[in-house]
Amino acid sequence: MNPLPDSDIATVYVVDHDAAENDTLCAHLIDAGWRARAFVCAASFLAAARSTGPGCLVLDADLGTPGAGLALQSTLAAMQDPIPVVLIAARADVTASVRAMKAGAVDFLTKPLPAGALLDAVGTALAQDRRRLGRERASIDVIERAQRLSQREREVMALVAAGRMNKHIADELGISEVTVKIHRGNAMRKMEARSFADLVIMAHKLGMTSPALYHGGIGRHRRETA
Known part of the structure; x- marks a missing residue:
């Protein structure tokens, strides 16, 4: 043994x-x-x-x-x-x-x-x-998963956890709603979230629930493809 x-x-x-x-x-x-x-x-x-x-x-x-x-x-x-x-x-x-x-x-x-x-x-x-x-250990696992996220995925995750709807996130970040959904899906996958609620809980653990934590003012109305 x-x-x-x-x-x-x-x-x-x-x-x-x-x-x-x-x-x-x-x-x-x-x-x-x-x-x-x-x-x-x-x-x-x-x-x-x-x-x-x-x-x-x-x-x-x-x-x-x-x-x-x-x-x-x-x-x-x-x-x-x-x-x-x-x-x-x-x-x-x-x-x-x-x-x-x-x-x-x-x-x-x-x-x-x-x-x-x-x-x-x-x-x-x-x-x-x-x-x-x-x-x-669970908190450490969440932090390690979060390191896999791109900056944009972090921004979307933070805004989702703050209660923003996809269309509002698209407007705030200057990207399309379809792109928001893609980043949100990527965040779910990389964070290994079993549900939307699970993703929100992880965001709370990471302190990502405040919109001030994403890079605001990055072209509120600028359209981006990624």
């Missing part, structure tokens, strides 16, 4: 100041079929290279110093790091739990960790990250 590419392998990063606890958590996660990497401090985690695949962070709320783990969560948020976070703590702390959840934590679990609860939380976090990656 061929190994999965790195971009498809789920990795769980565990940050806990207790090395023995790290080893135990990683063993459970590996048994569940995930790849696990352990760190004993925030700095080592922040400095480490990460997989391009889905991932999540299992983070001790204190890291040996009260609130240190929550501070790392805040740092990640400030960095706009999208990694989902599962907080774990040695004791129940309502204030810390509320703070963590408001900051976007997937879950807040108290030690000793019930294996089922931890695996459920990690599974939810990884599913969340897979959805994010899926959205990002």
Whole structure:
């Protein structure tokens, strides 16, 4: 069996100041079929290279110093790091739990960790990250397809997405309505749009819905053949 590419392998990063606890958590996660990497401090985690695949962070709320783990969560948020976070703590702390959840934590679990609860939380976090990656990859695909378009096809696509009728687009661009239809069809084909609505959605993703984004003033009444 061929190994999965790195971009498809789920990795769980565990940050806990207790090395023995790290080893135990990683063993459970590996048994569940995930790849696990352990760190004993925030700095080592922040400095480490990460997989391009889905991932999540299992983070001790204190890291040996009260609130240190929550501070790392805040740092990640400030960095706009999208990694989902599962907080774990040695004791129940309502204030810390509320703070963590408001900051976007997937879950807040108290030690000793019930294996089922931890695996459920990690599974939810990884599913969340897979959805994010899926959205990002879809956006990249749309951008790559858009690079196939000619300038005129971009202009027509932008005006179509802005709600212009073919005859109005022809008037604005100074081309015939038949030519508009040809460029519109080419844009549909090159963008691999399954429907007109699909093309409009792609245009929105590309920010092509404003008429100001095409080269206006390019001979409003000048007739062209292409």
